[in-house]
Amino acid sequence: MSNPLKIAVPSTSDEGLKAISTTRFGRCPYFTIVTLQNGEIESVSVIQNQGSNAMGGAGPVAVQSIAEEGVNAILGANYGPNAANALKQANIRMYSTLSQDNPKVKDLVTAYLNNQLEEISGATNPGHHRL
Amino acid sequence: MNEEQSDEKISSHTSSNSSFPPILAVTGGKGGTGKTLIATNLAVTFSKNNFKVLLVDCDVENPNSYILLGKKLDDESVESQSIDIFVPKFNKNACVKCGDCQKACYRHAILQFPDHFPSVMPHLCSGCEVCQKICSYNAIDSSYRPIGKKYYYPQTYEGLDLLVGELTPSEALSAHIVEHLIDEVQKPEIYSKYDLIIFDSAPGAHCDVEKILNASDMVISITEPTPFGEHDLNRILELLEIIDKNSYFIINRANLTKEGEDLSKRLSSYESIEYLGSVDVDKTLMEDYALGEPFSLDPRTFPAKTQFLEIFEQIQEILTEEFLKTKKSSNENLKKQKIREGDK
Numbered sequence: 001m002s003n004p005l006k007i008a009v010p011s012t013s014d015e016g017l018k019a020i021s022t023t024r025f026g027r028c029p030y031f032t033i034v035t036l037q038n039g040e041i042e043s044v045s046v047i048q049n050q051g052s053n054a055m056g057g058a059g060p061v062a063v064q065s066i067a068e069e070g071v072n073a074i075l076g077a078n079y080g081p082n083a084a085n086a087l088k089q090a091n092i093r094m095y096s097t098l099s100q101d102n103p104k105v106k107d108l109v110t111a112y113l114n115n116q117l118e119e120i121s122g123a124t125n126p127g128h129h130r131l
Numbered sequence: 132m133n134e135e136q137s138d139e140k141i142s143s144h145t146s147s148n149s150s151f152p153p154i155l156a157v158t159g160g161k162g163g164t165g166k167t168l169i170a171t172n173l174a175v176t177f178s179k180n181n182f183k184v185l186l187v188d189c190d191v192e193n194p195n196s197y198i199l200l201g202k203k204l205d206d207e208s209v210e211s212q213s214i215d216i217f218v219p220k221f222n223k224n225a226c227v228k229c230g231d232c233q234k235a236c237y238r239h240a241i242l243q244f245p246d247h248f249p250s251v252m253p254h255l256c257s258g259c260e261v262c263q264k265i266c267s268y269n270a271i272d273s274s275y276r277p278i279g280k281k282y283y284y285p286q287t288y289e290g291l292d293l294l295v296g297e298l299t300p301s302e303a304l305s306a307h308i309v310e311h312l313i314d315e316v317q318k319p320e321i322y323s324k325y326d327l328i329i330f331d332s333a334p335g336a337h338c339d340v341e342k343i344l345n346a347s348d349m350v351i352s353i354t355e356p357t358p359f360g361e362h363d364l365n366r367i368l369e370l371l372e373i374i375d376k377n378s379y380f381i382i383n384r385a386n387l388t389k390e391g392e393d394l395s396k397r398l399s400s401y402e403s404i405e406y407l408g409s410v411d412v413d414k415t416l417m418e419d420y421a422l423g424e425p426f427s428l429d430p431r432t433f434p435a436k437t438q439f440l441e442i443f444e445q446i447q448e449i450l451t452e453e454f455l456k457t458k459k460s461s462n463e464n465l466k467k468q469k470i471r472e473g474d475k
Contacts (some may be wrong), residue, residue, distance in 0.1 A: 042304025057255045064233065067244040082252055090244045 008071045014046040017106040021079030025077035032105045059083030067121045076108045084123040094120040153204035154328045156347035165383035170331035171199040172361030172427040178290035182326040190333040191296040191308040201423040203321045215275035217259035224269035259331035278302040336366040350378040356391030385409030408442040
């Protein structure tokens with residue numbers, strides 16, 4: 001029996017598993033947070049992303065907010081260099097998205113449970129950061 | 132910066148009416164109008180006329196005035212020095228992981244995860260020191276990271292020294308480098324060596340340019356007779372109005388289009404700017420430019436050089452006439468600058 005795993009999915013709405021995901025990590029409006037226990041979905045919650053309105057440093061702000069929720073993994077996004085760096089420091093593992101257009105949160109979680117998402121080791125796109 | 136020191140600097144040139152030289156800024160808004168061409172040629176011509184001149188390249192994102200002087204920054208007489216900014220260093224013996232620094236950081240450069248010590252993402256940090264000031268546990272020490280360099284090149288020509296500020300590519304804090312250059316020329320051991328300081332500004336009407344124009348006694352804008360030149364010059368005029376300064380202007384490549392004459396007529400009706408003259412497109416000038424040689428030192432006689440030297444005479448006259456006045460206002464400008472910095 002393993003510890004519960006909390007995974008976050010950047011989402012365009014607050015509709016939980018039905019919400020459409022987005023690859024924008026730092027500036028997505030919501031994170032859907034799914035708690036998994038023994039390969040099953042145990043609970044689902046939604047938080048607003050404080051990074052979505054940040055003047056700068058949206059990636060680190062987003063990481064800060066999901067780290068405070070105790071998230072262990074993030075799915076379905078592209079990760080800039082600041083975000084990737086911060087996620088590593090927070091020990092949050094990064095996973096790719098699906099090749100289909102606009103997957104729902106549930107599609108990503110299912111793919112994750114079936115080991116269909118690729119784990120990512122570093123930034124997938126250049127930063128947008130400007131002072 | 133040490134406040135006592137800077138106060139001393141100000142009083143040293145206000146009280147003694149000492150030899151703080153006038154500062155001439157060359158600007159113009161649009162890129163490629165010939166700001167550096169005019170600045171370098173003014174600098175060599177003033178030094179040829181027995182002025183001790185310091186040319187300061189303030190276009191810190193693309194400092195290339197040395198090329199137009201036909202020089203290289205790896206010359207052995209060049210002194211280079213790193214320009215650094217504050218970055219927090221967390222003292223793990225004192226830090227209680229309260230998270231106040233993370234919340235206070237307006238750049239979101241500080242991360243602090245539950246039960247972790249804070250950490251900083253240096254590229255996002257603006258060096259504002261707020262984290263250090265608000266930390267109740269004195270757990271943030273000062274560390275510094277380089278964001279650029281300055282080069283001091285003495286005697287590029289007889290009587291002409293060059294100071295170059297350079298921002299490291301990908302860094303965003305160009306204004307910090309510009310402030311550093313302005314502080315540098317306020318040091319008595321620097322300014323006392325010169326009769327004239329010339330600032331070569333970056334294009335644009337942003338805060339780097341504003342800082343330079345604010346610290347200057349005389350502003351010369353270089354424009355070209357195109358809609359772009361006029362548009363961008365108007366931005367500089369707006370900036371000059373905001374900071375309450377007058378400017379002179381020169382039209383470079385004046386015969387490039389028929390509209391050139393109309394432009395100078397139109398601009399001469401502006402109250403805030405005074406026309407000094409124009410320099411025409413000239414093949415000989417272009418040859419010198421391509422070779423990286425100041426055209427004003429070319430022994431040949433050609434129309435652009437004659438036009439430039441007439442403009443030079445006017446500038447020299449203005450500076451000489453206004454010299455005592457400018458000395459005073461220069462002190463006032465520096466004081467203003469200091470007060471602004473104090474406000475931050």
